Amino acid sequence: MTVGCLFIHGFGGAPYELEPLYKEIKEHSEWELSIPILPGHNEGESLKESEYMEWVHKAENDFKKLKAKCETIYIIGYSMGGVIAAYLSTIYKVDKLVLLSTSAHYIDISQIAKDLWKMAKDGIRGDLLENDLFHRYIRRMGNAPASASLQFQKLVGEFRPYFKQVTTPTLILQGGEDGLLPQKSARYIYNSIQSTKKTLHFLPQSKHMVCHGPDQADLIHMCFEFLSHSKRTESY
Known part of the structure; x- marks a missing residue:
C-alpha cells in the first residue's frame, strides 16, 4: 500500500x-510526502x-498529484492550512486528517496581550530573537498587507461550514497558550x-506554532501514532 501525506x-x-513534523515522518516512514508553498508565500x-482561492487551488492541485501516485492519503494542515485540509477531505477521499492550530475562529485578544508582554520582557533580557512568537508576528507584519488579511478572513468565513461535512478520522491539536x-x-x-473517530488535545505549553513549541515531542508522537497506528520509542 502506497501512502501519501500532504502538508x-x-x-x-x-x-x-511544519518542518519538524515533516522531517520526523520523512525519516521514519517510506511515505510519499508533499509540502507545497502556497502562492504569494515564497521568498521574494x-x-x-x-x-484566497489561489491558495485553495494550489493545495488541491498538489493533492491530486499525490493521489495519482498513492492509494492512501493523509493531510496535515496547520493554521489556515487546516481549513483547506478539512475542505479537501469533504470533496476527495482522505484517509486521515491532522489539524494543527486550525483557524476556525479569530484572535484571542487577552492572550495576545499576555504574549506581547512576554515578548517585551524577553527584549529587556536581550533574548527577544529567541522568542518564536515574535518571529511569527514579524513575518506576518512583513508579508501580510491588509488586503491579504482580508482574503484570509474570507477563506475562513467561506470554508468554516465545511467542518460539519468532515467524516474523515481526525486528530485536532492546538496550543494551550495559543x-x-x-x-x-x-x-x-x-x-x-x-467522524466518530476524532480526537482533540491541547498542548499545554505551546503557542500557535505548535510544531516548534515546548510540546514538540508530544505532538510528533501523537501525530505519528494517529497516522501509522504504531508508537514511537525513539527519543526526540
Whole structure:
C-alpha cells in the first residue's frame, strides 16, 4: 500500500511551520510526502495581490498529484492550512486528517496581550530573537498587507461550514497558550466534525506554532501514532 501525506502551511507562513513534523515522518516512514508553498508565500513573493482561492487551488492541485501516485492519503494542515485540509477531505477521499492550530475562529485578544508582554520582557533580557512568537508576528507584519488579511478572513468565513461535512478520522491539536486563536476554535472543529473517530488535545505549553513549541515531542508522537497506528520509542 502506497501512502501519501500532504502538508499545508498557514497564512503568511511557509513549510518551515511544519518542518519538524515533516522531517520526523520523512525519516521514519517510506511515505510519499508533499509540502507545497502556497502562492504569494515564497521568498521574494508578495501577498498583496493574492486571492484566497489561489491558495485553495494550489493545495488541491498538489493533492491530486499525490493521489495519482498513492492509494492512501493523509493531510496535515496547520493554521489556515487546516481549513483547506478539512475542505479537501469533504470533496476527495482522505484517509486521515491532522489539524494543527486550525483557524476556525479569530484572535484571542487577552492572550495576545499576555504574549506581547512576554515578548517585551524577553527584549529587556536581550533574548527577544529567541522568542518564536515574535518571529511569527514579524513575518506576518512583513508579508501580510491588509488586503491579504482580508482574503484570509474570507477563506475562513467561506470554508468554516465545511467542518460539519468532515467524516474523515481526525486528530485536532492546538496550543494551550495559543495567542492567535481562542480554544473555542479547536472545540468548534471537534464538535462540528461528523467522524466518530476524532480526537482533540491541547498542548499545554505551546503557542500557535505548535510544531516548534515546548510540546514538540508530544505532538510528533501523537501525530505519528494517529497516522501509522504504531508508537514511537525513539527519543526526540
